[in-house]
Amino acid sequence: MNALLTVDKVVAGYGRSGVLRGISLTVGPAESLGLLGPNGHGKTTLLRCVSGLHRPTSGTIAFAGRDARGDTPGDLVRRGLVHVPQGSRLFPQLSVEEALRLAGTASGHGKTWRDGIAQVFDVFPRLKERRRQLTGTLSGGERQMAGLGMGLMARPKLLILDEPTLGLSPKVKHELSECLVRVRGEVPAMILVDGDMDLVLDLTDRYHVVLHGDVVHSGDSDTSRTRDEMMSLFLGGTADERN
Numbered sequence: 001m002n003a004l005l006t007v008d009k010v011v012a013g014y015g016r017s018g019v020l021r022g023i024s025l026t027v028g029p030a031e032s033l034g035l036l037g038p039n040g041h042g043k044t045t046l047l048r049c050v051s052g053l054h055r056p057t058s059g060t061i062a063f064a065g066r067d068a069r070g071d072t073p074g075d076l077v078r079r080g081l082v083h084v085p086q087g088s089r090l091f092p093q094l095s096v097e098e099a100l101r102l103a104g105t106a107s108g109h110g111k112t113w114r115d116g117i118a119q120v121f122d123v124f125p126r127l128k129e130r131r132r133q134l135t136g137t138l139s140g141g142e143r144q145m146a147g148l149g150m151g152l153m154a155r156p157k158l159l160i161l162d163e164p165t166l167g168l169s170p171k172v173k174h175e176l177s178e179c180l181v182r183v184r185g186e187v188p189a190m191i192l193v194d195g196d197m198d199l200v201l202d203l204t205d206r207y208h209v210v211l212h213g214d215v216v217h218s219g220d221s222d223t224s225r226t227r228d229e230m231m232s233l234f235l236g237g238t239a240d241e242r243n
C-alpha cells in the first residue's frame, strides 16, 4: 500500500546549526508511528518540516501522493495533515465551543461543525463540561485537550502530536492519556512524540528512535522486548547489567 506520508533524506537546521541529517521515514494511511529519543535531537524540527512550518535544506516530503514542499501549513491542514504542536496556543478570548467551531470552519469543515464538536466532546468529556469557559482560563491539561480538540475538528487524515502530556501532573496526564486512546480511534493515521515511552508504545504500531537528527533504531511497538531495547539504547547495557 502507498504511504500517506513519505519523508526522504530530509536535511534541516537553523542557520549554521544542522539538526536533521538526511532523515527518512514513512507513515501508512492507517498507521500510528511513534518517535522517541532524548530532547534536542530533532523530533520537533522534523514535525515542523512535515507540516510546512520549517523549510528543509534538502530532501523531499510527500503527503497523500503529492509533493508537500511548496505547501503552506494552511494548505496541508486543508489536505488533511494537522499538527498539534507542543503547548499549542489557543485564542484566549474565545470559549471552548467557539474555538472548536473556528477550527472546523478554518479547515474547510464549517458546514459540519456541529457534528465535529459532538465528536470532540465524546473524546474529551471535560471539554463538554467547560464548553462555555474562555480558553484563556483553562487549566494546563484542559488547554491541551482544547488544542487536540481543535486538531480533530479539521478531520485529519494524519494527526501529528508533539508532546501532548508535557508538563502535566500525573493525575491530569492519566486523564489525557485515556482521551488519547480515543483520539487514536478517531483518526486514520497519527505521529506521536512524547517523553512518556510507555504511552508512545501503547498508542502506536511502530516506533523510531531519533538521535542526532536521524533514525538510529526502529521496531514494532507491541513487542515485549521493546521497552528493554529502548532502555539499552538510552542508558547502555542490558536490564540485567543495569540491575
Ligand SMILES: Nc1ncnc2c1ncn2[C@@H]1O[C@H](COP(=O)(O)OP(=O)(O)OP(=O)(O)O)[C@@H](O)[C@H]1O
Pocket: 014, 017, 019, 037, 038, 039, 040, 041, 042, 043, 044, 045, 046
Ligand atoms: N528556532 C530555533 N532556532 C535555533 N535552534 C533551534 C530552534 N528550534 C530548535 N532548535 C535547536 O534544534 C535542536 C533540535 O531541537 P528539536 O526541538 O527539534 O528537538 P526535539 O528532539 O524535538 O527536542 P524537544 O523534545 O526538547 O523539543 C536543538 O539543539 C534546539 O536547540
